[in-house]
Structure formats: C-alpha cells, structure tokens
Amino acid sequence: MFKIFFSTFFLLTFFIENCSAQIISFGKSSVGESRIHAELNDFVIHTQHPDIEASWVPDSVQWIRNENNLLVPRALLKIIIKHSIALVHIDYHNAIVIPARTENVFTTQIYVNLFNPDTALVYSGMDLMDKIVIEARAALNARSKQLIDYSCAPYNLKLEGIDSEYLSIGCKMNRLGKFGSEYPRLEITLSSTNLRTLNDAKPPYTIFLEENSPVELKMKGVDQKIITFHLEAVIPKRLNRLKTSVGFGPYIYQSEFQNDKQSDKLAPSLMIYGKFDINETSSFKAFDALLYSKSRFNNSGLYFSYDLADAFDGRVLLNALLGFQGLHYKYSNDTPTEFKLIYPQGFEVIYKHAFIENYHLTYGMFLSTSSESYTNAWLRYGKSSFLELNYINWGHDKSHIEMWGLSIGIPFFGAF
Secondary structure, X not given: OXXXXXXXXXXXXXXXXXXXXXXXXXXXXEEOOOOOOOOHHHEEEEXXXXXXXXXXXXXXXEEEEOOOOOEEEEEEEEEEEEOOOOOEEXXXXXXXXXXXXXXXXXXXXXXXXXXOOOOEEEEEOOEEEEEEEEEEOOOOOHHHHOEEOHHHHHHOOEEEOOOOOOEEEEEEXXXXXXXXXXXXXXXXXXXXXXXXXXXXXXXXXXXXXXXXXOXXXXXXXXXXXXXXXXXXXXXXXXXXXXXXXXXXXXXXXXXXXXXXXXXXXEEEEEEEEEEEXXXXXXXXXXXXXXXXXXXXXXXXXXXXXXXXXXXXXXXXXXXXXXXXXXXXXXXXXOOOOEEXXXXXXXXXXXXXXXXXXXXXXXXXXXXXXXXXXXXXXXXXXEOOOEEEEEEEEEEEOOEEEEEEEEEEEEEEEEEO
C-alpha cells in the first residue's frame, strides 16, 4: 500500500511537469501559465516614418506574472531603422534602448506587454522621428481571449457588458480590521490593450470590492467611445483564520501485540482536522485520527506549516510540516494502553485547481526521524469538502499497526 502512495506522487509530478510551463525569472516578472491564446495578428502596429519598420517576432508570446501579480501576454517587437545618422535611440516604458547598427541599418527587439502596450518613441539625436503605437483589433470572439486569472476563481468573478476588448483580470484578498474581527476586501487588477479611463490614465487599474454588489465602470476605447461594464464577485462575510473539518470512513487494519495478531479487519474511523492561518504562507495545523474496534488506535499531531517553494505559476506549492505527535494504542480490553510521544516530520505538495477550478490535489507524508517505525501518507482531493486516501504504519517493540482507507471530509466550523 505504501508503494501505491509513492507511485501516485511520482505520477502527479510527471503530469504537472508535462502540462505546465517552466518558471523562469525576468526581473520582477516570471513566466506564467495561461488558459487563453494570444494571436499576434490581433495586435496592430502603427508607424508613420518610411524608414522605420516594426513587426512581431513569430512565436515570441510569453505569459508573465508582473509586479502587480497580473497575468499578461508579452511578445518581442522587432524594430528596423534605416538611417545614416549614428545618434538613434528608442524611449520605451521609461527605458532608453540603443539599437545595434550594421552599416546604415539599426535593429533591436523589445518585449511589449500586449495588454498594456506603451508607445515606443524613436529619436534621431534630439529629434523625434516616429511614434510606434500598438492597438488590438476588436473581434467578435474577444471574450474567449479575456483572461480571468485562477486567483479570482474562489470568488466567482463575473464580467458583463464588454465583449470585444482584450483584457486580463487578477485578484487578491485583503484582510482588514482587528484580529478576531477581520473582514475581507477583494483587490481586483485589470489591464487591457485598448481600454483607458476617461482621463486617459494607463493600466493597470485597481478596483476594490467589499461586498457582493456589482461595480459599474466606465472606460473608453481607441475610438473614444464610452463603454460601460460591470464587475461582480462573491465575497465571504468574514475571513476566519481558524478552520476545522471532520472526516469519517471505513479503514482496513492489521494489528499485533506480542505473539497475537488481528488481520484484515474493517473498522470505522473518525478524523478531525484543524488549521490556524498566521499569514499567507504559514499556519498551525492539527489532526486527530481515531480507529475504534477490538484494537483501538489514536494518532494526533500539532505542526507548524510554512511554504518552502512554489512553481508553475503558483499552482504547485510545497510546504513543510514541523511538529510532534501523540500515539495511543490498546490491542484489546485485557492489554495495557500504550502512549508514545513521537517527532516525525513531513511535507505536503499541493496542486491547485487540479482538473476543476477550486479543487486541489494534495499529497502529504510524515516520516520518522528516529529508529521507531512510523509512516503516515495521504492523498486528498477536493475543496472545502474532500476525499482522502490515508495510510498509517506504526510499530514499537512487539506492538504494530498498519491501516489504510478512504474517508470523506466536511467543514465543521471556523472562527477568529
């Protein structure tokens, strides 16, 4: 049974590695994963000077998560300047780009955020030669290219009233108020190729929602036409730091004491799970597993959990579990109760939005740090309610228990 958990974990790792993009750092940006496809032909480049050519580099689109935690596409823009004067430079996005020169031709390539393209200013010495402007074509199928990020999935974000513009939307939940009475505020970030505020401010734009009422926004496109659209999200009434769940289900177990042995018995189980969030990356986690039959086994633990690393645009998370456990074991009514305090350490690998939005796949494991035999491994799938496949193996002196089974977990209560 233990080998099954290892096999499942490696299959999960293989699936993730082959279905997601590798994370590569680009300053304050990292390559991300998108559920939509950006066509370079949909983004038009405007130049006026006859000696300046600008075009997209084929297959250069990358989805990146920028400093605003917004997922946007960028692509390489190739600029060719046919000019005999040596003093040529490009002012783009508050940076000065010096093109390379071959005889009387200057060339360079710059990354352009397709959902927030800045104007590239081409200078010859002190004189402005041209302005390179990028616009998105309005299209009937643009809604299929409007990206609502996975970060918005828990809040069921809806966008109505805008169908022909390209845009990206990301979300972040803020905690406001005093500890014990905190309330939520959803921070929404929006970026679009063509849309601008009425005073022509450039994206990204930030909207705050503190309740479920929709927000009406007015913006204008490249044709100066006013567009009215609505944003709506489902926001919880409060943010609880303490969350608990209970689980139950059938387990198959094998137990031993001295020379006596009970094999392949089916027994009921009761699980209790608790989590207290300290901040976005760390928490305290507790659990209690009770198996009750002729042999009674109780396994409880308290752990400090913190995120070690994330990958694949934050959809895969690795966290550590550092703490201790207590074990109670009673083989039968006429045998003594054993109690052990042990210190196995563990980890969890969480694959967010696995197959379905808001459903997470978790593989976790505790391993013994001493000569005492102990293994606890689990595979969990769901969101607030979940299914869990669990395997526990413990042995000390002449006592031993091995158990595995499937349980259903449901939310119990939240507080603070």
